[in-house]
Amino acid sequence: MTVTRRKILALGAGTLAFANLTSLPAFASVVEDQIAAVTGGAAVQDGGITLTAPEIAENGNTVPVEVLAEGAVAITILATGNPSPEVATFRFGALNPTRRASTRIRLAKTQDVIAIAEMADGTFRKAQSVVKVTIGGCGG
Amino acid sequence: MIARRDFLQAALATSALYGASGFGNWGRLAAQQALTQDDLLGFETTGNVTLMHITDVHAQLKPVYFREPEINIGVGAAKGQVPHITGRDFLKTFGIQSGSSANYALAYPDFEALAKTYGRMGGLDRVATVINSIRADRPDALLLDGGDTWQGSYTALKTNGQDMVNVMNALGVEAMTSHWEFTLGIERVNEIVENELNFPFLGANIFDTEWDERAYQPYKMFERGGVQIAVIGQAFPYMPIANPKWMFPELSFGVRQDNMAEVVQEARDAGAELVVLLSHNGFDVDRKLARNVDGIDIILTGHTHDALPEPLLINKTHLIASGSHGKFLSRLDLDVQNGELKSVKHKLIPIFSDVIAPDPTIKALIDGERAPYEADMAEVIGKTNSLLYRRGNFNGTWDDLICNALISEREADIALSPGFRWGASLLPGQDITREDIFNATSMSYPNAYRTEMTGETLHLILEDVADNLFNPDPYYQQGGDMVRVGGMGYRIDINQPQGKRITEMTVLKTGELVDASKSYVVAGWASVNEGTEGPAIWDVLENHIRSEGTVTVDQNTSVKVVGA
Numbered sequence: 001m002t003v004t005r006r007k008i009l010a011l012g013a014g015t016l017a018f019a020n021l022t023s024l025p026a027f028a029s030v031v032e033d034q035i036a037a038v039t040g041g042a043a044v045q046d047g048g049i050t051l052t053a054p055e056i057a058e059n060g061n062t063v064p065v066e067v068l069a070e071g072a073v074a075i076t077i078l079a080t081g082n083p084s085p086e087v088a089t090f091r092f093g094a095l096n097p098t099r100r101a102s103t104r105i106r107l108a109k110t111q112d113v114i115a116i117a118e119m120a121d122g123t124f125r126k127a128q129s130v131v132k133v134t135i136g137g138c139g140g
Numbered sequence: 141m142i143a144r145r146d147f148l149q150a151a152l153a154t155s156a157l158y159g160a161s162g163f164g165n166w167g168r169l170a171a172q173q174a175l176t177q178d179d180l181l182g183f184e185t186t187g188n189v190t191l192m193h194i195t196d197v198h199a200q201l202k203p204v205y206f207r208e209p210e211i212n213i214g215v216g217a218a219k220g221q222v223p224h225i226t227g228r229d230f231l232k233t234f235g236i237q238s239g240s241s242a243n244y245a246l247a248y249p250d251f252e253a254l255a256k257t258y259g260r261m262g263g264l265d266r267v268a269t270v271i272n273s274i275r276a277d278r279p280d281a282l283l284l285d286g287g288d289t290w291q292g293s294y295t296a297l298k299t300n301g302q303d304m305v306n307v308m309n310a311l312g313v314e315a316m317t318s319h320w321e322f323t324l325g326i327e328r329v330n331e332i333v334e335n336e337l338n339f340p341f342l343g344a345n346i347f348d349t350e351w352d353e354r355a356y357q358p359y360k361m362f363e364r365g366g367v368q369i370a371v372i373g374q375a376f377p378y379m380p381i382a383n384p385k386w387m388f389p390e391l392s393f394g395v396r397q398d399n400m401a402e403v404v405q406e407a408r409d410a411g412a413e414l415v416v417l418l419s420h421n422g423f424d425v426d427r428k429l430a431r432n433v434d435g436i437d438i439i440l441t442g443h444t445h446d447a448l449p450e451p452l453l454i455n456k457t458h459l460i461a462s463g464s465h466g467k468f469l470s471r472l473d474l475d476v477q478n479g480e481l482k483s484v485k486h487k488l489i490p491i492f493s494d495v496i497a498p499d500p501t502i503k504a505l506i507d508g509e510r511a512p513y514e515a516d517m518a519e520v521i522g523k524t525n526s527l528l529y530r531r532g533n534f535n536g537t538w539d540d541l542i543c544n545a546l547i548s549e550r551e552a553d554i555a556l557s558p559g560f561r562w563g564a565s566l567l568p569g570q571d572i573t574r575e576d577i578f579n580a581t582s583m584s585y586p587n588a589y590r591t592e593m594t595g596e597t598l599h600l601i602l603e604d605v606a607d608n609l610f611n612p613d614p615y616y617q618q619g620g621d622m623v624r625v626g627g628m629g630y631r632i633d634i635n636q637p638q639g640k641r642i643t644e645m646t647v648l649k650t651g652e653l654v655d656a657s658k659s660y661v662v663a664g665w666a667s668v669n670e671g672t673e674g675p676a677i678w679d680v681l682e683n684h685i686r687s688e689g690t691v692t693v694d695q696n697t698s699v700k701v702v703g704a
Binding site: 052054055056057058059064110130132134135136137 | 352378380381382385392393394395398558600601604605607608611613615616618619623638666667668
């Protein structure tokens with residue numbers, strides 16, 4: 001069985017919700033605005049999109065992230081805690097065999113990384129993951 | 141909180157299915173002062189596969205004292221669960237008699253008195269005797285090492301891990317995984333892996349940063365007792381964060397749960413009937429992994445140094461915790477039929493060095509490895525009036541002593557010492573030799589820095605480390621125990637989010653609150669930054685102990701813990 005990140009997020013939902021609060025105090029509406037800027041305010045569903053990012057960044061200056069969303073015409077990556085949250089938008093033509101985008105992004109601090117896929121039918125899908133940026137040291 | 145009752149039910153279910161571990165037995169015998177080598181090794185061979193697991197030896201070739209932690213707080217789903225049950229609660233959970241050898245081996249109560257009764261534990265020459273005895277019953281028993289093997293002693297430092305490589309080869313280890321190994325530097329690691337090791341160095345979660353390709357073999361297939369066994373290696377996931385990345389700049393690690401699921405599937409597709417994960421994740425990460433990834437029969441846990449007398453069953457995965465510093469070896473007899481694990485019989489074998497006879501061949505090898513350094517190591521530097529130990533979430537007397545040394549030798553206001561989990565213990569009244577100092581400090585980035593930090597920076601550091609220990613999601617817990625602090629007290633509420641856990645930071649010598657904007661002189665060691673300057677920590681500590689003569693470490697009451 002392949003465990004998708006979506007399932008993990010579902011399993012860890014309680015914990016992650018708490019973690020979100022810790023990293024993004026009182027900025028929930030800011031994030032909603034960031035998402036609305038991508039979707040034009042349309043409803044966003046979870047599922048059908050997989051975001052792979054490390055739990056803890058090995059180097060906050062270059063964090064590998066990968067997004068897979070079959071059927072997407074565009075994928076946007078948001079770093080919600082960065083001064084400029086919109087990292088990149090990948091557009092796919094009809095001849096693209098898979099709808100997968102991967103890149104390395106810079107994260108200023110611990111934050112939610114959000115991936116939004118625009119599907120061929122005009123609907124939107126979202127996945128998110130907390131990436132922790134830490135000082136390091138003290139390793140057991 | 142998930143109640144202990146649930147854990148006990150899980151444990152009882154395991155016992156009912158697979159039979160008792162035999163653990164209570166040696167506890168009782170020891171209490172009767174009748175412990176013999178035969179009792180420790182006694183085991184009715186069952187099934188068709190035997191695994192032997194040792195981990196986190198930290199280069200301890202010779203027997204040592206090692207006090208188990210008094211404070212080891214679990215958070216999130218791990219709250220109140222093993223291995224976060226300590227002391228008398230631990231004894232009660234497992235039905236261990238107070239004062240028994242099991243009490244001594246597994247829990248801190250009465251450590252000093254029991255250490256005098258039962259003596260040192262470990263010694264790889266004694267471990268060899270246990271391995272030989274198991275192989276006499278089951279010649280193809282599989283011996284696996286969970287890593288943190290090549291670091292932690294004077295000789296491992298001086299030989300760049302060669303002493304440990306030679307001894308582990310001689311013991312007939314058949315696969316290992318890693319953590320501190322990489323602090324020898326990538327060139328040395330690859331030299332050992334390619335030219336010196338007689339067995340594979342496994343790490344399914346180690347990738348090169350440039351191409352994101354596997355840097356080491358992910359798993360090895362063994363055929364034992366007619367069973368195809370896949371042993372998957374998982375190195376410490378936070379290597380480049382917790383330890384100096386510049387020593388292995390082209391490697392990336394991480395938990396990589398999806399990757400693990402893929403490797404398990406690959407191994408099953410290749411015909412594995414039994415999947416064993418040889419892990420350096422740490423117990424709580426492994427518990428979460430077992431919940432989320434199907435198809436792993438056994439996880440041999442490591443990194444967090446926990447010793448558990450019984451396996452913990454999570455879904456269909458059995459978690460085994462085999463302790464550290466050579467104190468234990470786990471034996472598992474498994475019955476695997478038609479690709480299915482039918483039964484598990486387990487024994488955590490305590491290596492009482494005065495009960496188990498050393499194997500003469502390995503003893504001679506160890507003595508040979510130590511001989512060139514014996515005179516340097518044996519030199520007596522001072523004496524201790526206090527029990528010196530390290531393990532525990534917030535402080536240990538070894539680190540209190542190190543912080544005192546940093547403050548006096550480096551003329552600092554505040555001292556920081558990393559929350560490592562390794563380091564042998566010393567009993568009150570014992571001499572402190574140079575070897576003892578290295579057992580608490582030996583590693584490859586020992587420079588004791590001296591710098592100025594504002595109160596705000598100190599707070600940021602404490603909050604960062606605290607979240608690496610007390611984040612409720614174990615995949616976000618990066619490090620060891622809490623950074624130890626000298627010259628400063630604080631209050632920590634472990635259930636608060638990052639940024640709000642640490643309050644009441646106080647300069648101990650004046651009783652004043654730490655001022656966020658004021659600068660303080662801070663001394664510490666084991667910085668992960670390249671080019672850190674200062675004397676080696678063992679020299680700082682040796683000078684301090686020499687000038688004190690006999691050291692006494694007062695009880696540390698400077699950390700107020702809330703929410704445990």
